Amino acid sequence: MSNYSTLFTRDGSSTVSFGGQTTRLKQAKEIGGNLKTQTSVADIRLKFEGQDGESAGFSDASLNGTTKIVRSKTSSSIDLFNGTNASGQGQTNVSAIDAFITGHQTVLDNWTTTAASGQAGTFEDSDGSTRYVDAKGRELDQLFTKTLSGALAYDQSVNHYLNRLDSENGNTADGKDYRALNDAGTVADGKSYTTMEHHWDESFGYIFGNTSGQNLIYKYIDNVDGLSKFAGTERQIFEAFVVGRIAIANKDYSSRDAQIGVLREKLGLIIAVRAVHYLSGGAKIIDAAGSGTSGKREDAFHDLCEGYGFVNSLRYVVNSGGARYFTDSEVDGFLATLDANNGLWDVTSTQLRDIADSIAAKSVGGLSWTLDDVNP
Template sequence: MKINNLFKITCLSAGLVLVSCSDDDDTPGVQIDEPTNYVFERDGKSSVSYGGQTTRIAMAEEIIDAFKNSEKTEAILDNMFAHQEGANDFTGTGLNESSKSVRSKTAASKDYFSVNVGEASAIKEEFDTWIAGQANEVFPNWNTEATAGVAGFIQEAGGGSTRYVNAKGLEYNQAFAKSLIGALMADQALNNYLGKSVLDDANNVEDNNNGVVAEGKNYTTMEHKWDEAYGYLFGAAPDGAKPLASIGSGSNQKGDDSFLSKYLDRVNDDSDFTGIADDIYQAFKLGRAAIVAKEYTVRDEQAAIIREKISQVIAVRAVYYLQQGKNALDATTVDHATAFHDLSEGYGFIYSLQFTRKPNSDAPYLTRTQVQGLIGQLMGGTNGLWDVTPATLQAISEAIANEFNFTVAQAGS
């Protein structure tokens, strides 16, 4: 358990914590029955549900796979992104029958976009532009060797992986996938489902206090909203109750999806950030237990921890990929394919920074304007990544790290 500025949390026994709402040790605390794993029940049946998040993660996986298939058209990719119920867009079980889509929840959080629909539309259109670019710029040049100003393929040194880039060296598939981590997963978790405007909406507090469940369900609406935030991180885990089984256990672990789970694992595996996965998991678990106990101040403190830590994951990976790209460009023999691959991933993580959330605030660590400025530095030369310098990559890295509690050296290793 963590001791934070607002609470003293003492483990009394397995599954029971005492929370004191004051720094005065004489202040009586409240007891919260916290389970060992993310297991919550009502009347002997699970009250945890985040199936919609699992579905959207699965849809997103198929979309980014389709970016690698040059036989796909813009219309096919568009339809996958903005899926309509019953359309034959996916191969995964039940996905075509689902009424859910990835596009509808991209840049769609209540806290950030409910009154900022113009910005939300602009962000969705940027994702549409990456789809169009892949279909109309990259796919037609699948067998053309890329050079500055020419889209096509570029192969890593020594016969390594082949990368497919636009005329400025950007891999649209990486930009799309990594930007989705912020625009879908982080935005929905941090700025929608963990927000008071969603958790406490309408009669949610009264219903949770009185144990009134949603119609036809075994959970209160507040419980479900918290679970939905959990699902955007852990929704693809084979065992949602114990999702850390595939996170943070060394180089053989890769998380359970290509999005937040994967990169939480990568950051947790860095000795400078070891334990961050458990920090987030424990905060999710205690926050959910606090909802059951009707202790909403404790709930909100855990939401603040989750916001801070998930935001940090995104920032660390942004700096990491910028530094890896810098190293590749600094090498005696420049490997453009490796550099551009890293920098394309970095592009997406930089883009995702606008969806981060400072704890106890309603603001991201970097605003959309700041993010656009950093991307402008990265891609601003005539030929984009073909022109970017190691000095520029270092400057962008420092600008990001300065907003967080880590150094470029820590994140870049």
């Protein structure tokens, strides 16, 4: 994937730039990591929210003092949320993510307490890993990070930048007729790229902008590609970005738009398949523990927390035409089942499989598939 930036040049210089996306991916990775340590809630909030309009608090100094702030780009796409999370559903969504961070205080307060149903604390699962959970058995770092796969990476890549190619949300005034500028070959001030080219590359950056760090959606593309039903998905995603970028250079907008359809579907497929993978995998662990075959119920919690975050991400996933696969009510219903009573301590394997089946039945990715295609 590293050769993408060398494929597109103008007057001998690369026209590809997605540094802001790389910064936010790195920031998200550090914040998620902090949520499984004794880092204070105040320090984590500083990293997520920034201070006085600038990023701050990161151990990697290069991530500080920039205008790149994770929270401002979370659940704030131009297509679904009119470019803001200050009101409406965008605000509802980001407030739920805020709650993962503030909930970390309860985990900190019970850092050495043995976790139990309704009791935050810690436990060691059967493979020797130490887990820190809230009263519902949830690892907040997993909820945060996997939710950002949809709320940041997918939403910004697909629902934001791929919807800002021709204009600024339908506004072509004041130099925002990006198609006309691209047709004329007019580059942005002081840059080597047209605005349309840059927005396409920013979409690419939210997926492939931190390949060495392997976080959010990129981390799981290879996992999905390794399943026989979905073999070739990785190539389809990367080639869609390349072919679409070539189409922009050639001013072939119908070809570009066809690749947008591919990206909407195949990037959404990663989220849906991983949600099903973790929920059905957790169900198997719960069944094995319940029958006395192996392990204990808590062994399922890590998988279920990853699944929880990917389920939350489904609210951002759209089909090739841009219509959402899941309503907020559907996603909220799935999460309510996972959170009911004492959460992961109480949810049944039947409930988990029912959610997984409901997700698979949507045929995200533009093809029909089932739970058995994910966890044979």
